[in-house]
Amino acid sequence: MTTATLQPRDAKLYKPEVPPDWCPGCGDYGVLTVLQRAVGELGILNENLMVVSGIGCSSNLPGFFKSYGMHSLHGRSLPVATGCKMANHEMTVIACGGDGDGYGIGQGHFIHSMRRNVNMTYIVMDNEIYGLTTGQTSPTSEPGMKTKSTPFGNPEGQLNPMALALAAGCGFVARGFSGDINHLKSLYTQAIQYPGFALIDVFSPCVTFNKQNTFGWFKERVYKLEDKGHDPSNWTAAMERAKEWGAQIPIGVLYKNPNPRPSIDAEDPALQGAGLATIKKLGLTSEQRKKLIAEYL
Amino acid sequence: MANEIIVGIGGAAGDGGASTGDNLAQTSARQGLHVYVYTSYQSLIRGGHSWIRLRISDTKVTNIGDQVSAMIALNQDSMDRHLQEMKAGAICIYNGDKVKPGKAPEGVQLCPLPVFELAGKDALPIMQNTVALGALVGLLGYDFQALSSVFEHTFKKKPQVVEANVTAAKAGFDFAVKTYKKHGTVLKKTDAKLAMVHGNNILAMGAANAGCKVYCAYPMSPATGILHWMASHGKDLGICVRQVEDEIGVANMAIGAGQMGVRSMCATSGGGFALMTEAIGMAGIMETPVVMINVMRGGPSTGLPTKQEQGDLNQAIGASQGDFPRIIIAPTSIADCYTVMEESFNLAEKYQCPVLVLSDLLMSEGHCTLEASFLDREFKIDRGELILEDDGDKNYYRYKDTPSGISPRVIPGVPNHLYVSATDEHDEDGVTISDVYTDPITRKKMVDKRARKMEGVVKDYTPLKLEGDASSNTVVVTYGSTWGAASEAVERLNKEGVKVAHLSFKYLVPFQEKEAIALLKGKKVIVVEMNKAGQFARHLRAEAGITADANVRKYDGEPFEPKHIVEGIKEVLKGKNLVEVQSLEPGWRTPHPPGPGVLSTGSTH
Structure with a gap:
């Protein structure tokens, strides 16, 4: 796929007949709309897009997005998406899901996918709560937060996905806010164009079950890294910014590796030609069989 | 009558027994001899005991066989464990400088090798394996060249390694041929071109x-x-x-x-x-x-x-x-x-x-x-109803309800056929129905559609076929790999005049229910399988309504040998309905040291 030469397309082309059924006011609407605009801006054809999600409110996104998609298992969007990319590396692969899906049950795949460095974009709609199961604490819930599963306050610590991603070797680490959609769009386009694994954690407030981390709460706290002169090529500076949580929370590109190492799909010897899924003649040639048999004679 | 020999090679993990076995297997295969190898080993990287059994025959072999008739003991432990399993006519090869044999059973030829003298004082310890292998090959009547060609193939990038191995093997070969009696079984070369x-x-x-x-x-x-x-x-x-x-x-x-x-x-x-x-x-x-x-x-x-x-x-x-x-x-x-x-x-x-x-x-x-x-055979490739390019269909439904239940499948990337596949229940277009209030009609339709696909599968299977004495009223039933030992057991029983047939299942789900009923109904069914609970016997009962009359089971970790099944079936024919067999040879027994919490008298911790 050559994104550089493609013509921008209307975001409407990525809207299917099925409308989203999230709660009115949910942050995920912004995430979806911006994604449709971003892929339109990059001119990626619908049939060249594979959107893979896990399970949860936000993981319903592929059903509301006109492309090829898989609405897979809870926590498993990343290995499924990796399989998709290996099978056809010419497609643009976007994985998405929530904080429970990606940072809770899917945590192992999250770390290893960044280490593996597959060329794909991973959007986490982070609302600091389990919404679809009606409001339990999540890995990104703040300590002390009262939820249905922590009626006396969350006794556990809060996961820092940004610091974790940086430590795991992720080459593109960004954070967005679904309350600032123009800013978010630029993160998406940069992430999709980044030649490796790109993570965008998007604050996408749950209006029904998280009464603590609301749109207003985030609006008061988020600031743009680019306004503060942050250098996204500086890993150490990114780690410092990643630690910020409280009165000031940064959004924008925390880290973008200026010398990205080649992604695993770019290096895999089997993926140097056309997408494997498009190969029509299957099976070994007689010559290949004879060579293999010779090893056993 | 097939001529065959079963060789055991015993040593600790890391002793090089596995490559000795590989070399013997390869040498045999190059002579057109058929080989079947099974290694019994521990979950250890170094040490412990490893026992490689190679059954070598001039006709096809389907299993590991029963009785070892030649062994190479690479260490004392192997000698102590396995010598008493040998029967008259067997040979036992070992490093005479290091291993003491103890008393051999009557008729077993002990073949100590002066490894130090044969391999040279500077040789690596691993060379004892090569000397022993050369000796064994000599006593089995093989051409030496068959073995040396294997070294040349294995180490083709390292000529000095080839030379060292060939020299050591030749020394063992010549010494053994000169000093000891050849093994009673002579294996003749065949023209078969065999891969190992x-x-x-x-x-x-x-x-x-x-x-x-x-x-x-x-x-x-x-x-x-x-x-x-x-x-x-x-x-x-x-x-x-x-x-x-x-x-x-x-x-x-x-x-x-x-x-x-x-x-x-x-x-x-x-x-x-x-x-x-x-x-x-x-x-x-x-x-x-x-x-x-x-x-x-x-x-x-x-x-x-x-x-x-x-x-x-x-x-x-x-x-x-x-x-x-x-x-x-x-x-x-x-x-x-x-x-x-x-x-x-x-x-x-x-x-x-x-x-x-x-x-x-x-x-x-x-x-x-x-x-x-x-x-060297080109496989038949049947990709089913697969659409690899845009066929102009503007109303493509990924999960279309069809008479066969099979919906033509478009691979992602093809224009104008977009769909999302979900783990949620979905309609023919792939749109989830899990979020709607309820949709019993679509739900049932989709479950039925998927289930219907299985109706065609059995027709694609190779039909079931009785082996052994098909006219017999007693049928031994196995699944999977137990076929090998069971088919030989049934063949032996038939030769002894015991009327018994064998039915081997390979396709488990969906099950060949009608064929199974036709072949087994009214017969005495003996299920032979490798687990305690009789999982296949239960499956046969669930799928075909056939309850096994008797069961022969093994779950001690070591595979069935034909003799276990022969004995098991004989027990059944004497009236038993459950026979749980076990490998009992001394070599299978391991003394265990007392672990934590096990008090041994007089010891201090």
Whole structure:
């Protein structure tokens, strides 16, 4: 796929007949709309897009997005998406899901996918709560937060996905806010164009079950890294910014590796030609069989 | 009458017994002799005891056989364990400088080798194996050149290693031929062109020959050999090979790849398979073709990582929640592992469902000779109703309800056929119905559509066939790898005049119910299988309504030998309805040191 030469397309082309059924006011609407605009801006054809999600409110996104998609298992969007990319590396692969899906049950795949460095974009709609199961604490819930599963306050610590991603070797680490959609769009386009694994954690407030981390709460706290002169090529500076949580929370590109190492799909010897899924003649040639048999004679 | 010999090579892990065995196997195969190898070993990298059994014959062999008649003891432990198993006519080769034989059973020829003198004082300790192998080959009446050519092949990049091995082997060969009596069994060369293969290699090569393009795995014994083969050959063959963080990731990655339209596969053993189970249901509801191999070992839990069992049938049948179509196949031999790969990928794509292959340690880690011509065969590739290019259809429904239940499958990337596959229940267009208030009509339609696909599968199977004395009123029933030992047991019983037939099952789900009933109804059915609970006997009862009259079971970790089944069936014919057999030779017994919490008198901790 050559994104550089493609013509921008209307975001409407990525809207299917099925409308989203999230709660009115949910942050995920912004995430979806911006994604449709971003892929339109990059001119990626619908049939060249594979959107893979896990399970949860936000993981319903592929059903509301006109492309090829898989609405897979809870926590498993990343290995499924990796399989998709290996099978056809010419497609643009976007994985998405929530904080429970990606940072809770899917945590192992999250770390290893960044280490593996597959060329794909991973959007986490982070609302600091389990919404679809009606409001339990999540890995990104703040300590002390009262939820249905922590009626006396969350006794556990809060996961820092940004610091974790940086430590795991992720080459593109960004954070967005679904309350600032123009800013978010630029993160998406940069992430999709980044030649490796790109993570965008998007604050996408749950209006029904998280009464603590609301749109207003985030609006008061988020600031743009680019306004503060942050250098996204500086890993150490990114780690410092990643630690910020409280009165000031940064959004924008925390880290973008200026010398990205080649992604695993770019290096895999089997993926140097056309997408494997498009190969029509299957099976070994007689010559290949004879060579293999010779090893056993 | 076949001429055959069973050789045992005993040593500690790290002693080089495995390569000695490989060299003997290869040497035999190059003489056109058929070989079947099984190694009994511990879950240890160094030390312990490892016992490699090679059955070598001038006709085809299907199993490990019963009685070792020649052995190489690489250390004292091997000598102490196995010498008493030898019967008259056997030979026992060992390093006379290091190993003391004890009293040999009557008629067993002890063949000590002065290794220090034969190999030279500067030789590496490992050279004792080569000297012993040279001696054995001499006493078996092989041409020396057959062995030296194997060294030349194995070490072709290291001429000095070839020379050292050939010299040591020749010294052993000449000394033994001059000093000892040849083994009573003479194995004559045949013209067969034979390849010496491991079951795992054959599963992997079979997958490659069937067009597998993505392979994912997490290391787990005894399935790891498939990963090693794929990793070393993937580059040449254009197969994308990924080692993944866990088997959950493995299964999901393989399914993601299968969804995109490549033939994809993963393999593991029972514990890893347990982690894959949720994903199997995903392949079921998304109707994604994928081939998943479970190489069974002794369970439950970590169980016996290096031992044989057929105990994961229940797990495969019950893997993942809900009802969905799946196909379960258990290859019956190492050769069949090859054919099963051809069938599995075709069935997975034709019926758009997961195909679960139940191999086991005996087949996967066992190795045997196969005709080279058998391997050099182009597989039939049937991709089913697959759409690889835009056909102009503007109303494509991925999950269209069709008479066969099979919906034509478009691979992602094709224009104008967009769809999203969901693990949620969905309609014909793939739109989930889980969020609507209720939709019993669509739900039932989609469950029925998927289930209907399975009606066609049995027609694609090779029909069941009775082996042995087909007119007999008694039928021995096996599944999977037990075919080998059981077919020989039935053949022996028939020769003794015992009327008994053999029915071997390979296709487990969906089951050949009608054929099974036609062949077994009214007969005395004896199910022979390698687990405690009688998982296959239960399956036969559940699927065909046939209750076994008697069962012969083994679950001690070591595979069936034909004699176990012969004895078991004789017990049954005397009136027993359950015979649980065990390997009892001294070599199978291991004294265990007292562990923590076990008080041994007089000791201090």
